[in-house]
Amino acid sequence: MTAVDVRSTSGAAARPFHDANGIETLGNGRYAAELGPLWTVGTKAHGGLLLVLLAEAGLAGIDAEVPGSAPDPLSVAADFLRAPDLGPVELDTEVLKVGRTASVVSVRMTQGGRAMLAATVTAGRLPDDEPRWADLPELSAEPPEDATDPGVAGLAGSCELKFDTPPFAFARGEQGPPVLRGWVRPRGEPVDVLFALLAGDILPPVVFNLGGRVGWAPTVQLTALLRARPAPGWLRVESRSRAVANPWFDEDVTVIDAAGRLVCQARQLALSPLVR
Structure with a gap:
């Protein structure tokens, strides 16, 4: 080989x-x-x-x-x-x-x-020009002081990962809308377009916020679009679902770089871990 x-x-x-x-x-x-x-x-x-x-x-x-x-x-x-x-x-x-x-x-x-x-x-070839138009979720360029730090558990041991605390309801034993936000960057190396691709699947399943069982939610189909090479720094990530109908749910993920530019969009269809 x-x-x-x-x-x-x-x-x-x-x-x-x-x-x-x-x-x-x-x-x-x-x-x-x-x-x-x-x-x-x-x-x-x-x-x-x-x-x-x-x-x-x-x-x-x-x-x-x-x-x-x-x-x-x-x-x-x-x-x-x-x-x-x-x-x-x-x-x-x-x-x-x-x-x-x-x-x-x-x-x-x-x-x-x-x-x-x-x-x-x-x-x-990914574009180098600034976008003519964009409509992106509002997230600060870096995690705020009150961001939830999962430590080094799970994926957080392989990258720097912080969660936006207000929508992170399931971690508090609460329920909320199927929306999660966070920040991620590699450990010990610069962010690149392949890491931006990975970031499109970095957050927990949004259906955890709806209550029921928290566990593995198998992806069935996932399509990711890469839109630009990311600038150095944190990637901002928002994930939300448009419809949850057991056993299926969708996730739309938006990944924004430190310069405020869209770098990845991901949409997946997955099986819900909720009790049926």
Whole structure:
């Protein structure tokens, strides 16, 4: 195997995101990755990290087709067929189109010969210009002093993560609207477009605020749009649901960088953990 970007997931990680999102080329559009313990929900790999690996494999597949193209991810649309366990996975790519503005590649993640995720990655060039128009949620550029700090529990051990306290109702044993907000940035490394992609799935499921069981809410389909390269600093994240009808709920996530620019939009369909 020829290394594309091999990163160890053993031991304490000084750069947890960098150390978790490497892939290796196996040739003929195939890549390998290791799902380690740094980004998990319970015993399963975090969905945001899985999207990052799909994007990396897709971009590598396009770059292999057109050497030196080094495209940016524009969108990742993934169907979560099964939840992979920690350990090795393979990613098979097929470039469907190479274009001057947008290229498209299909990516399938397998583990032990079984399909885990199937995705389409669209790649091109992210804009550098300021947006002509934007309508974004209002969140301060940095977490306020009264932001809820989860410490190093769960995903907060792999990144710096703070929650907006007022809407964080379920943590107080209360109920509220299915809306959550927070701030996130990598530990020990600068924020980049792949971390912005991961941030689109960083907050807890918004249905926790509605009461009932708090637990794993499996993603069924997730589509993320990348809109710009993030400026250094905290990413601001808002997640909300438009409709909850057991067993299904949706989440719309907006990710804004420290400069106030939209960097990622994510929408997912998931299974609710609420008692039915």
